[in-house]
Amino acid sequence: MIELRIKVDPFPLVEPLVVRLRDAASGPGPNDAVLIGMEGSRREYDFQGFSLALHAASDLKLDNDVIMIVPGQASARRLLRADSQHNTFLVTEQCDQLCLMCSQPPKKQHVDLFSELETAASLAPSNAYIGLSGGEPLLHKRKLFDMLLSLSKTRPDLMFHILTNGQHFGEEDIDTLQEIGVERILWGIPLYAANADGHDAIVKKTGAFDRLPKSFSILFESGAAIELRTVVMQQNYDELPALAGFVGTALPFLERWAIMQLENIGFGRMNWDSSFKDTSTDFGNVARAINIATARDVPVQLYNFPLCSVPARYRHLAPASISDWKNKQEPFCADCSSRQRCGGFFEWYDHKKGFRGLGPI
Ligand code: SF4
Known part of the structure; x- marks a missing residue:
């Protein structure tokens, strides 16, 4: 079954955050997180200068997917x-x-x-x-x-x-x-x-x-x-x-x-x-x-x-x-x-x- 949730490392939030994942972007928009590194199942994104880390199978395509991170939840929708x-x-x-x-x-x-x-x-x-x-x-x-x-x-x-x-x-x-x-x-x-x-x-x-x-x-x-x-x-x-x-x-x-x-x-x-x-x-x-x-x-x-x-x-x-x-x-x-x-x-x-x-x- 296709996963509709992605494990996310703790991220300091007080309100739900909507993010578009980009493998690369020359001029990222305010909701874009740009991939800066992958190691095994861990992917690290740059989101407005902060590090956002997700865990997903290495062959899972996430470019241009839109996720929502909810405060206190260990996985993003x-x-x-x-x-x-x-x-x-x-x-x-x-x-x-x-x-x-x-x-x-x-x-x-x-x-x-x-x-x-x-x-x-x-x-x-x-x-x-x-x-x-x-x-x-x-x-x-x-x-x-x-x-x-x-x-x-x-x-x-x-x-x-x-x-x-x-x-x-x-x-x-x-x-x-x-x-x-x-x-x-x-x-x-x-x-x-x-x-x-x-x-x-x-x-x-x-x-x-x-x-x-x-x-x-x-x-x-x-x-x-x-x-x-x-x-x-x-x-x-x-x-x-x-x-x-x-x-x-x-x-x-x-x-x-x-x-x-x-x-x-x-x-x-x-x-x-x-x-x-x-x-x-x-x-x-x-x-x-x-x-x-x-x-x-x-x-x-x-x-x-x-x-x-x-x-x-x-x-x-x-x-x-x-x-x-x-x-x-x-x-x-x-x-x-x-x-x-x-x-x-x-x-x-x-x-x-x-x-x-x-x-x-
Ligand atoms: S693929 Fe569809 S049509 Fe073919 S056996 Fe399975 S359920 Fe029946």
Whole structure:
């Protein structure tokens, strides 16, 4: 697994520090630390005249990565990996839903790092695509929008994919969304059933389903791009065709509908036995949902599905969607001719409790 933390020698700080690591720089900026020596796993950087020492495998490429050092912590967070398209900022760990499959179960406390995240984004490589997730980022809507507004002026080349539960958009946001630039953000919003009982039971919030149409209409009016996200579970498997009909009728303006497999971490792991639906042995309702949505011109994608779990006629819909830092393959993948284009598995996937119908293709 790709390391997202790097051991750092004690550095005198009272506030989090965002630093871009440079192997060489003729005119380093105020956040640049320039490499001045390497010995084994130890790398020494010059940061504004101070020595900053990191410990990482000698072959690990760190040039132009952006890290954050937090006072009192022995490792720095690798916020941006310069050569990756899978960088995500955790905006907050607070959330007002308790979704059965949540991979990042919410916490009560919010640690406000908007200023640091804005600095990190400002140091990103050109045309970087950055994910923002939580928790629920829009619980801190004003600060989130202020950050995006500021970056739209300083770094108009950046693009964002923002995961939100879609509970907090208001009509007053339309102008702000347009000022930020609707073409620069894809909003990922979950919908698990075509009725309030089914959706609310999965997100564990009464009224969540009924709040979504308002948010969708606000995003639609502002011209924003929406990726609807549905995790397939035992709880909603039977409802997928009905949901596809609802999506095609009520939400024909979607950028895409992402039908997703379950990630076995967080609440997803806790609820695995009662929630995981083995679509490698029964793909029927997923296929029906795809057919219905496609007939209504809704573009469908399958996320987190190993390619061999998908019938051949639908494999073109299944990109390698699992982020590079949490992706693995199983031993039986060694003989598979589709290894290069298959998304494989989450690092924490346990095959003993997983898909039963897989094999090289
Ligand atoms: S055998 Fe492995 S690499 Fe091949 S399609 Fe299945 S999961 Fe992917």
